Amino acid sequence: MKIYNTLTGKKEDFIPLEEGKVKIYVCGPTVYNLIHIGNARPMVIFDTVRRYFAYKGYDVTYVSNFTDIDDKIIKKANEDGSDAGEVATHFIEECNKDMDGLGIGKDMIHPLATQVIPEMIEMIQTLIDKGYAYESNGTVYYRVRKFKCYGKLSGKNIDDLEAGHRDIKVAGEDDKEDNLDFVLWKPKKEGEPAWPSPWSDGRPGWHIECSVMAKKYLGDSIDIHAGGEDLIFPHHENEIAQSEAANGVPFAKYWMHNGFLRIVNKEGEFEKMSKSLGNFLTVRDVSEKYPLEVLRFFMLGAHYRNPINFSDELMESAKNGLERIKTCLTRLEELGTKTGAEGMSEGEQEKIKEAEVFTKRFEDAMDDDFNTADAVASVFDFVKYINTNTDENSSVEYAKTLHDRLCELMGVLGLSTDTGSDELLDEEVDNLIQERNEARKNKDFVRADEIRDLLIEKGIILEDTRDGVRWKRK
Ligand code: AMP
Ligand code: ZN
Secondary structure (H helix, E strand, O other): OEEEEOOOOEEEEOOOOOOOEEEEEEOOOEOOOOOEHHHHHHHHHHHHHHHHHHHOOOEEEEEEOEEOOOHHHHHHHHHHOOOHHHHHHHHHHHHHHHHHHOOOOOOOEOOEHHHHHHHHHHHHHHHHHOOOEEEEOOEEEEOHHHOOOOOOOOOOOHHHHHHHHOOOOOOOOOOOOOOOOEEEEEEOOOOOOOEOOOOOOEEEOHHHHHHHHHHHHHOOOEEEEEEEHHHHHHHHHHHHHHHHHHHOOOOEEEEEEEOOEEEEOOOOOEEEOOOOOOOOOEHHHHHOOOOHHHHHHHHHOOOOOOOEEOOHHHHHHHHHHHHHHHHHHHHHHHHHHOOOOOOOOHHHHHHHHHOHHHHHHHHHHHHEOOOHHHHHHHHHHHHHHHHHOOOOOOOHHHHHHHHHHHHHHHHHOOOOOOOOOOOOOHHHHHHHHHHHHHHHHOOOHHHHHHHHHHHHHOOEEEEEEOOEEEEEEO
């Protein structure tokens, strides 16, 4: 299995720190808003990485944090007249709903920054004791020049960085020994949430959170650290400086970074989707139009290190592709439940053997730095093979074996294999809603309620709007 490692700039064989185990840390979102589909990309990608490791038999521990204390959260709380804790709790709940829709597994740890304040204070104290950090008027800074390997992840040269920083002065950070130094702990300002510490009542800087959460839940050295490529510098560079100086051992062996999700701008060019550019679509926006597994499938259609351009056409194509696979699964389900030939014929046994090539190609693609684009292509080829090599005379066992294999690959990609065969079609829902409207008009409330209950039972939510009744699937 090969992984492209940002630290070395090469694809390398994956060798776990501990036989049969893999420890992964992925930087999660700052929770002051609904997540946008760019934020969802690392979630989907690294969840798929996690699933593939599990498929290969590894015991995976996966940690992804929520940054629940930050300037932006405090600003949002002030705007809303609430407090930072409430804002964070609310958007964590919303993010969890989006992650459910995206098929992000439950088998992960999601720590909050505010849950590890004592551990952060402890690591900062260690850094001070070792001479890597210093306090000045209640603020604690990291002494960047003291860490000799600074720049090893991003390839940045410390003198170039110094030149770039010369003119930049950040308000309230006048006491730094060096412009390169970054904040580990800052004193509170009026009205801000704060925790007591040996230096001031205040709160941690952003970078220290991840170093501490990785240490607490995974240990001093981890196999994989991941996030979007915008985090390479300064966030991940600073995490390395903190963790390696404090713990005295290499931090992460492999650094993985996903490329940006982009969207077209007014000039017709694609640019990074971001909150600050205001060009974002939330996961929630997309869920109004498509089941979220279509968004997941769209993302898996590109290599994770390449940029991916969001468009309606590509989403439509993802939707159609997913439907093709589901139709194949439905067919196999039907063949697998019909009465008739039970056991496999010799010819079928040969075909099952022949079809192993698709699983092999899937694995080869995933073994090559998680090339989900090629893995998805092998799933499509498998579907084509199934469609041309099954018919009503196929045996139950043959259909079931093909079905299970296809389901297994879908599972690695985090896609549901629920074909919704007992689900109502859109058209049937529309007809029922119309019948319900008629019933209400005719004061036949019993029938109207019956229809509403049936729809609820089938997972359809009705909304009364000014333009009539709208519906969506739960
Ligand atoms: P943030 O809340 O901005 O810290 O972002 C959370 C995660 O989303 C980080 O791993 C970012 O690198 C990632 N991210 C943000 N915007 C994009 C984007 N447009 N495409 C891909 N990843 C992104
Ligand atoms: Zn982080």
